[in-house]
Amino acid sequence: MIGGGASGLAAACAAARAGADVVILEQNARVGRKILTTGNGRCNLSNEDMSEDHYHGKDPGFVREALDFSGVSETLAWFGEMGLVCAAEEGRVYPFGGQASAVLDVLRLEAGRLGVRILTGQAVKRLEKAGDGFRIYPRQGETLSASRAIVAAGGLASPFSAPDGGASGLDLMKRLGHRVRGPFPALVQIRSESPYMKALKGVRADARIVLEAGGGIYERAGELQFTGNGVSGVPAMDLSGFLYDDFGCPRKDAEAYIDFVPDTEFRDLAVFLSERKARLAGAERAGSPAVDTARDNPPAADIELKNRQAAGLGRVNQPAGAERAGIQAVDAGRNNPPAAGMELKNRQAAGLGRVNQPAGAERAGIQAVDAGRNNPPAADMERYMTGFLHKALGVVLVKAAGIDLRAPAAGIGEKRILILAGTIKNFRFPVSGTNGFRDAQVMGGGLLTEEFDPATMESRLVRGLYACGEILDIYGDCGGYNLQWAWSSGRLAGARAAESLRVG
Numbered sequence: 001m002i003g004g005g006a007s008g009l010a011a012a013c014a015a016a017r018a019g020a021d022v023v024i025l026e027q028n029a030r031v032g033r034k035i036l037t038t039g040n041g042r043c044n045l046s047n048e049d050m051s052e053d054h055y056h057g058k059d060p061g062f063v064r065e066a067l068d069f070s071g072v073s074e075t076l077a078w079f080g081e082m083g084l085v086c087a088a089e090e091g092r093v094y095p096f097g098g099q100a101s102a103v104l105d106v107l108r109l110e111a112g113r114l115g116v117r118i119l120t121g122q123a124v125k126r127l128e129k130a131g132d133g134f135r136i137y138p139r140q141g142e143t144l145s146a147s148r149a150i151v152a153a154g155g156l157a158s159p160f161s162a163p164d165g166g167a168s169g170l171d172l173m174k175r176l177g178h179r180v181r182g183p184f185p186a187l188v189q190i191r192s193e194s195p196y197m198k199a200l201k202g203v204r205a206d207a208r209i210v211l212e213a214g215g216g217i218y219e220r221a222g223e224l225q226f227t228g229n230g231v232s233g234v235p236a237m238d239l240s241g242f243l244y245d246d247f248g249c250p251r252k253d254a255e256a257y258i259d260f261v262p263d264t265e266f267r268d269l270a271v272f273l274s275e276r277k278a279r280l281a282g283a284e285r286a287g288s289p290a291v292d293t294a295r296d297n298p299p300a301a302d303i304e305l306k307n308r309q310a311a312g313l314g315r316v317n318q319p320a321g322a323e324r325a326g327i328q329a330v331d332a333g334r335n336n337p338p339a340a341g342m343e344l345k346n347r348q349a350a351g352l353g354r355v356n357q358p359a360g361a362e363r364a365g366i367q368a369v370d371a372g373r374n375n376p377p378a379a380d381m382e383r384y385m386t387g388f389l390h391k392a393l394g395v396v397l398v399k400a401a402g403i404d405l406r407a408p409a410a411g412i413g414e415k416r417i418l419i420l421a422g423t424i425k426n427f428r429f430p431v432s433g434t435n436g437f438r439d440a441q442v443m444g445g446g447l448l449t450e451e452f453d454p455a456t457m458e459s460r461l462v463r464g465l466y467a468c469g470e471i472l473d474i475y476g477d478c479g480g481y482n483l484q485w486a487w488s489s490g491r492l493a494g495a496r497a498a499e500s501l502r503v504g
């Protein structure tokens, strides 16, 4: 076994259980170091919502037989036999005790119980076919012979994966004739040169992000984290692999947009912003026509924004059209014609895209906008978003909408309100790529899966040679899918390799 990470330990235990004499060669001073860092130290080891849809690679269907062999329930039963108690949180499976070290402990105990020999500090620099078996050359120590070799050397992601005097698993396999896609960093922060990124540093927002890259449109929702030079958080990390093409080369001209109120329709947001302006301008207190107009025309029902963050408020559907980037903007302010089909010229600096204005958006709440005009301004535009979105985010969105922060809120026209609503639902920015392997949770690309038998993980090129885990051209979404792949493919490779010894 070359590599004593998650998949190597799983393969070693499976092979030893099936009667094989197993030796693990691990370059680090300890096996399974990376396991300790997973899931922020809690190890998200699987996910109850398991299907091949959560996997990526040239042929994601390659995972099917390994998941059939050891899916979530089989894997958890296996861990249960080793004494590990697990619990799920929104589908994500963790050790009940909340410590990643528990996962590594039970694996090491099991390997010891089954007689697996673990040789640490043994970076393998060469692997050769020798007759029916293999010769393995560690950087230090003796050359070993083996009748079967399982390469479970992982990928290039994270600091723990750097080759330590040995060769990377990919190089070992290339020398044996295997080909590689990429590799590229995946599950990693998306980078952007947008001038707004610096100001957003530290902002977290529950939002929907849509990435347009290489002609594809990909979207995810959840908590985004702005880092100062891009966007991180699970949804962004899940999208990062789409920034590389089929050959693992970076895609050019990628763009993304974020909908900061995904549960609220554009129309309701526009009405909400109009009403907010009226309130800020003091029109409500004065009983101005602004309020009356809104009251008489309340299709936005409660006028209050239906926002998940606001306690007790319900969900509102997202208009289908707003999901896409090339959405047509609408200028409900221009001549006040029917909303649908009108074009809003979006002039903000960010090159913000166009937004979809659902029919009827010119309704009452919007008409209320100018009604506060006769009241003295109660606030400037910097305060417009106060109490609604994260402060820094609110300021950026007002700016991105091309609105002067010092302008009185009462003076904002209906056109600007629509642009602001469009900016909140469609904050568009260029994407320049991703962070590198050091920051990545996994390696995208890897050994071409077409060169392996998915039923056994055996090489189709070199008999008796197996591979499992991240070294193969498969990676999963955040949420326990990568460790599940390591357990499933590792257990399958170990069991089949041991079996092949019996059948010859």
Ligand SMILES: Cc1cc2nc3c(=O)[nH]c(=O)nc-3n(C[C@H](O)[C@H](O)[C@H](O)COP(=O)(O)OP(=O)(O)OC[C@H]3O[C@@H](n4cnc5c(N)ncnc54)[C@H](O)[C@@H]3O)c2cc1C
Binding pocket: 002, 003, 004, 005, 006, 007, 008, 025, 026, 027, 028, 031, 032, 033, 034, 035, 037, 038, 039, 040, 043, 044, 045, 046, 122, 123, 124, 125, 152, 153, 154, 155, 157, 158, 160, 161, 163, 166, 167, 168, 169, 440, 441, 442, 468, 469, 470, 471, 479, 480, 481, 482, 483, 484, 486
């Ligand atoms: C910070 C972080 C958090 C993560 N969190 C999660 C999570 O919560 N849930 C999840 O599902 N996935 C998570 N992952 C991904 C997951 O850890 C990996 O996909 C998984 O560990 C891959 O297992 P593996 O055995 O294929 O590779 P690895 O775990 O990388 O193991 C490969 C082993 O081979 C050794 N090795 C490499 N080359 C040689 C050589 N030449 N000679 C000898 N030994 C060698 C390495 O030192 C290493 O120990 C996370 C990753 C990171 C970096």
